[in-house]
Amino acid sequence: MDGDADRGTALDSTTVGRRVRRRTGLSRADVLSAALALVDADGVEALSMRRLGKSLGRDPMRLYRHAPSKDDLIDGVVEFALAELPVPAMPESGDWEEALRRAAHAFRALALAHPHVVPLMVTRPLATPLAMRPLGTLRPLEALLDLFVEAGFDGCGALHAYRLYVGFLYGHVLNELQERVHDPDERDHLLRLGLHRLPAREFPWLRALAGELAAYDGERELDEGLDIILEGLRSRTTQCE
Template structure:
């Protein structure tokens, strides 16, 4: 193809490809993402991409790694208690999701076992073990925390890049109890709501840790 660079002479590396792929999904969404479109953006032949990343599945994984790398781990991991570590991770993860709402579904639907993803979990688990939390609670905590984060952020970001979806109006005659408390959800998707729900999750982990510690002979 005239004007396109090929092979190793294209001057690409995996990181550059991943960054360009994230930008492409940010603009057009996953439905319109493809290797040929990415190659057009980079000005290379598609085979130049496959030289570094073997197949579309691997490319999607590289996209996930690129956005997870944006989640801050903190500067001094030894001084943070486990709740500080969990809270900072959660807020940084939320900020990343808001920056990349069209990429975020990949994080929910694909296994996240890359080194960058494991580094995020390692920081949280290490902080919990330093705090002396029971190992079962420590093992359950990442599933609990990221189960909440992925489910909540998926719901909030379902409106796409235009912003959080709004809670639907309820028929008070059919759902009187839900309608009675609906005004408490008026801040759906807000930072205040996120902090409130995160507090509930962390309180649950803290309660489980205290309960299991009290059961240990």
């Protein structure tokens, strides 16, 4: 009897051990988080189901239940990254300009945290009709339209204001991400930026502006651009014709 009890205890322990070792279920969020990490590390070109499966320790074929295609996976990565953005809303003070400034700086922070995702944020919508885009990519649009309407714009004017504002933000972050320093420890601006390699006769302005390029301050440039954009929006409530 005691032997049977011992064997039963051993079997129970083995069963529990197997259950403990059994892998937990994988969610779409788990897959997209791992995919975003791959894109952050090596760019979107490095993203594949094979590499993704390896990083998650899973059979790549099992991942297709969470992302049926490469396009769906990329769209999911964009949506997952955008979920980090706080939703812009009218503050109690009613200062809609300050709300737009905060949203702009939050978007810049997101872009600097995920530079390889920025081109996807800008270009992916061009390949997909508005109503077919992932809902997460449309929520910032809806929130900004709501903010502009609360600020006094009519529906059509809010849409024009949104396009101007977001177009500026996209252009700014793309420009800022291009300001790559070739050799951070080099003090000579031409050498630091690698501009010494450019033929002087063909690129006189780029070489002449090396000091200004080397002193680029993305946050300051963002605020200066916002001053211009918001002053223009403040001067009128754009109406539909």
